[in-house]
Amino acid sequence: xxxxxxxxxxxxxxxxxxxxxxxxxxxxxxxxxxxxxxxxxxxxxxxxxxxxxxxxxxxxxxxxxxxxxxxxxxxxxxxxxxxxxxxxxxxxxxxxxxxxxxxxxxxxxxxxxxxxxxxxxxxxxxxxxxxxxxxxxxxxxxxxxxxxxxxxxxxxxxxxxxxxxxxxxxxxxxxxxxxxxxxxxxxxxxxxxxxxxxxxxxxxxxxxxxxxxxxxxxxxxxxxxxxxxxxxxxxxxxxxxxxxxxxxxxxxxxxxxxxxxxxxxxxxxxxxxxxxxxxxxxxxxxxxxxxxxxxxxxxxxxxxxxxxxxxxxxxxxxxxxxxxxxxxxxxxxxxxxxxxxxxxxxxxxxxxxxxxxxxxxxxxxxxxxxxxxxxxxxxxxxxxxxxxxx
Numbered sequence: 355x356x357x358x359x360x361x362x363x364x365x366x367x368x369x370x371x372x373x374x375x376x377x378x379x380x381x382x383x384x385x386x387x388x389x390x391x392x393x394x395x396x397x398x399x400x401x402x403x404x405x406x407x408x409x410x411x412x413x414x415x416x417x418x419x420x421x422x423x424x425x426x427x428x429x430x431x432x433x434x435x436x437x438x439x440x441x442x443x444x445x446x447x448x449x450x451x452x453x454x455x456x457x458x459x460x461x462x463x464x465x466x467x468x469x470x471x472x473x474x475x476x477x478x479x480x481x482x483x484x485x486x487x488x489x490x491x492x493x494x495x496x497x498x499x500x501x502x503x504x505x506x507x508x509x510x511x512x513x514x515x516x517x518x519x520x521x522x523x524x525x526x527x528x529x530x531x532x533x534x535x536x537x538x539x540x541x542x543x544x545x546x547x548x549x550x551x552x553x554x555x556x557x558x559x560x561x562x563x564x565x566x567x568x569x570x571x572x573x574x575x576x577x578x579x580x581x582x583x584x585x586x587x588x589x590x591x592x593x594x595x596x597x598x599x600x601x602x603x604x605x606x607x608x609x610x611x612x613x614x615x616x617x618x619x620x621x622x623x624x625x626x627x628x629x630x631x632x633x634x635x636x637x638x639x640x641x642x643x644x645x646x647x648x649x650x651x652x653x654x655x656x657x658x659x660x661x662x663x664x665x666x667x668x669x670x671x672x673x674x675x676x677x678x679x680x681x682x683x684x685x686x687x688x689x690x691x692x693x694x695x696x697x698x699x700x701x702x703x704x705x706x707x708x709x710x711x712x713x714x715x716x717x718x719x720x721x722x723x724x725x726x727x728x729x730x731x732x733x734x735x736x737x738x739x740x741x742x743x744x
Contacts, residue, residue: 373584380587381580388579391623392572399483400571402725403447404454404564410439411458412556419732420464426739431515432522433473435739436464440477441515442731445508446724448481449655453662454567460666467667472522474668475676476515478659480507480622480648482724488623489644493630502641502691507648510683514676571658578654582621591616608635611643618647621654638692645688649680 374381410416416436423435431437436459444452456474459465465473485507490500585591595613602612610632618625629635629643656677660670 370581370584373588374580377584377587380583384579384583385576388576389572391579392575395483396571396575397568399481400447400451401564401568402722403443403451404567405560406725407439407443407451407455407458408560408563409556411455411462412560415439416459416462416464419736422736423732423739426735430519431472432519433469434464437469437473438732438735440473442728442735444477445479445511446482446728446731448484449478449651450571450658450662452477452479453659457662457666468522470663470666471668471672472515472518474659474663475518475673476511476680478651478655479511480651484623485648489626489630489648493627494640498695499641502688502695503645503648506645506684506687506691509687510649510680513683514680517679518676567662570661574654574658574661578621578652578657582617582624585620586617594619608632608639611635611639615643615647618643618652619650620652622647622652625652638689641688641692642685645684646681649684650677 416439419438420434420436423438425435427433427435427438427441431441437456440452440455440459443455453474456465456470456477460467460470482504485504486497486500489503490497494500585594591613594616595609598612598615599607599609611629614625614627614629614632616625617628625647626644629640629647632640656670656673659673660668
């Protein structure tokens with residue numbers, strides 16, 4: 355971190371500290387909401403993925419995937435086969451499992467610096483639980499709206515990965531060369547790179563590493579909840595909303611939607627809820643604004659991703675550029691989807707509070723179901739890869 359960056363960061367911290375001293379009640383309320391969200395939703399939704407992913411890496415399963423899924427991942431994304439685990443887990447679990455797994459594979463020397471940077475740029479997504487449950491059912495009171503947003507969100511992220519493939523090297527890297535079958539090569543790669551620790555030690559390390567990651571996420575959620583509340587109380591969000599309204603004046607962007615976009619730049623949940631509650635805005639404006647917020651993900655998520663990738667060659671500028679590309683793609687897909695399904699899209703005037711919608715879902719069961727879906731997807735990719743070799 356450069357000197358100017360340190361000074362700027364110090365100023366932000368001093369301002370935040372001042373707010374906490376002047377407004378202790380607002381601080382406690384905001385921190386409590388962030389802590390409740392983490393404990394009730396993020397902890398059960400992410401911890402199983404973290405533990406399973408750690409075990410898959412430690413047991414050498416990613417080395418097995420690295421060989422057997424090379425024929426699938428290399429043509430599509432120009433990434434090694436082991437990255438398939440990151441792609442599948444990133445699309446079924448939510449932030450920031452893509453960054454956690456990308457860092458793990460990079461540390462294991464299974465990814466180059468360029469591959470890690472490209473991989474992390476499109477494998478951090480909002481979870482299906484949040485988009486379909488909190489946003490679709492809870493905020494829009496329309497499951498169909500959730501499906502539209504999920505479709506545009508995930509498809510745009512895949513397209514980002516395909517776009518960045520042209521920066522990658524086209525050659526295929528394999529430990530063994532077609533002297534034996536693909537399954538034999540994959541099995542030998544698994545034997546060569548497997549961890550020799552006992553099961554108890556592997557499980558203990560996986561749980562400790564996963565708890566460290568999930569606790570770090572809790573810290574980010576709480577601090578950004580307080581920061582967002584500070585910006586709202588002190589009127590900074592109002593100024594940002596007015597600036598966004600002026601920038602998009604040609605599109606007749608309503609002020610409440612602009613305010614929600616400003617909130618969404620910092621925290622995805624608050625921004626999305628604010629947009630949906632804009633009573634005077636058309637449904638199309640709301641869907642487009644929420645689609646943009648989901649694609650950008652907010653500085654809270656971006657800070658989590660960059661903290662996990664700290665010490666690697668992953669650049670913040672590259673990650674932000676990827677988010678900008680995804681916003682453009684997501685808005686385009688959402689617009690086309692809206693034109694197609696708008697006759698069927700009925701949004702109720704009565705919506706469930708987002709926190710009640712989230713808590714009405716059994717996050718543990720949803721998480722385990724998504725994990726099972728991810729494993730099924732990996733299995734299907736393996737079958738496709740074997741057919742490609744025949």
